[in-house]
Amino acid sequence: MSEQDTSLLPSGVTQNNFDQAVEKFRALLGDENVLLEQQQLMPYNKIMMSVENAAHAPSAALTATSVEQVQGVVKICNEHRIPIWTISTGRNFGYGSAAPAQRGQVILDLKKMNKIIKVDPVMCYALVEPGVTYGQLYEYIQENDLPVLLSFSAPSAIAGPVGNTMDRGVGYTPYGEHFMMQCGMEVVLANGDVYRTGMGGVEGSNTWQIFKWGYGPTLDGMFTQSNYGITTKMGFWLMPKPPVYKPFEVIFDNEEDIVEIVDALRPLRMNNTIPNSVVIANVLWEAGSAHLTRAQYTSEPGHTPENVLQQIQDDTGMGAWNLYAALYGTQEQVDVNWKIVTETFEKLGKGRIVTQEEAGDTQPFKYRAELMYGVPNLQEFGLYNWRGGGGSMWFAPVSEARGSECRKQAALAKRILHKHGLDYVAEFIVAPRDMHHVIDVLYDRTDEEETQRADACFNELLDEFEKEGYAVYRVNTRFQERVAQSYGEVKRDLEHAIKRAVDPNNILAPGRSGIDLDTYKQS
């Protein structure tokens, strides 16, 4: 069996020091939980970003099974200055996958900490460990016939609530803003202390998953998208299962319709007539999700031409924009809200409404309806077959939920992507006031020239959006440092001051969101 190339070490760590740390890891975790062989590490190194895999190769991976072991790992890392990159399920795909931000970092994989500690069907919350997947929770809820719904992102069953929430991911139900629904977390700090947020510090408290704020400063948000601690437990609220659920789609034929769609939709989201995280997907997102491929329509290089997009719409009945939403509640509530929704779109004079009864089992309606009701599926992975080649980087700028702004962002993104010969594959995820404008930058990693174009394209997207005052809410590990720059020096200075206070040895995920004591303002 081949062990990892000995030249692959964490930055600044000598071989001797690394070997000593490995021996301690083995004593703490057992040999089977200290992975050093090439074939053990390779599945952690499958990336979709526009660089060689080597740039994100880990030197080792550890699996821990308890909070005490995580504390032990942190202690050893402090002793030997070993940087660790923590993952829960490692399934954020176009946001970086399981690979570490920097070559040589040791992965701490918490997949074996997978206990569902509690699901309370009365107070409607769950408390779980980081390795718990949505699929595991879904099964638990079904087996116990609990009247609650999950909210998850499109990888659904195979992803997990802790990782997704800590990355501030979103889902598609009324509980789709996951960090908003988070309530109470347990965090192992770099000094080994175990900190519980909110009411969690009160001995005997039964409100840890009930009341978010506790007393004094509320620090939960500090641990999301950061490297200030390792989350070992997290609570979150579950939506009570409604008696009636009515998903629907509204299909719009023209790209310019986005202005009217958003302006008509916003009041319905703000006044909670439509309570869930609505999606407005463009034709290529729809096509990929329906498992169509680009090769079925064209073999021309570059971006997919407009006439082909129109052909796809004509062949499939998909729109240039496709809005998916749902109503939840009693029959009376749903009836009233349905009347408001249909009247709104009738008044708009455009948009074809499709109901569940009309759509039947057709895709992509079916998988969208399932996601909005907390039923897992893997349908959206079809996007990876649209162009093929294994490259996927999600560019996710935040937009006002204002039609003109969405049109402006869509046009800007499309222009830049097309300039680089790539497709605009996008969806807007609609909150009452903001939109997550999620664009899947798909490209072919077997083509070095195209990979370089994708890299240049992503940089240009960041640059040009920044000039307009836009920034992304989340990004893959290749571009974390660049995105951190968009948010300004004062914020970065504060983040590094906190880092120095809570992790002076810089052992926890250096580089996460651009926070790295070894590199920030060191040159």
Next chain:
Amino acid sequence: MNVDRRSVLKGMALGSLAGLTMGATLPSLGGVQATPGMGADRPVLALVGQGTRHSAFVQGARAANSQLQLQPLDNRLDVMLGLESRLRSSQSMRVMGLLDDASASLVIDLARSAGARVNWIGQHMAEAGQSRHYLLNTGMAEGCARQLSRQLHACGAGFTLNEERQGSAAPSRQLAGPARNTGHPEQWAASIGYLLASLGGRRPAMAPLVTASRTPLTGSFVSFSIET
């Protein structure tokens, strides 16, 4: 709407227990025989998709290992969870395959969470008589890229190949050959099948030479070799 959540749950459970795939049952691993002379005594399962089921990949794989079991796979949730359950089982096995990007992404990720070992991930693009390959592999695949390159060069199939060795500090290896003959557009798939089926064992001969079929294998595919 009445979304039948129970059916999804049952699908997961059945998938986990029986390994249901594409309406057929995964072959019982008890019935999968070890291949003599392969240097590894574990049974070999080859996962294929709709596009690769009858492809040169299978021809090549069978030439190296006539006893490998072929398993069609798609990326339905129950199918994937069934596969993960199999990868987690204590039974030693080797899983190789050539799948579309979506399915392969899931298979490789599930291999990671199941604690399986991965020796080879290949990204392949075949179009207009040319093929491009991006390989990430371990020391077990030493020589494979050169063998693939030699064979494609010998039959005149145009290709480019980039090979990274997992964790290595060495620069990636880049190989290429011009297209001189359009008669073997699927040779890359046959050679990949052959190399993966014989990974870890002796490779006494070259992969079989395959000629163009009526429906050549074009598009994007991912190959892999996983051990449990």
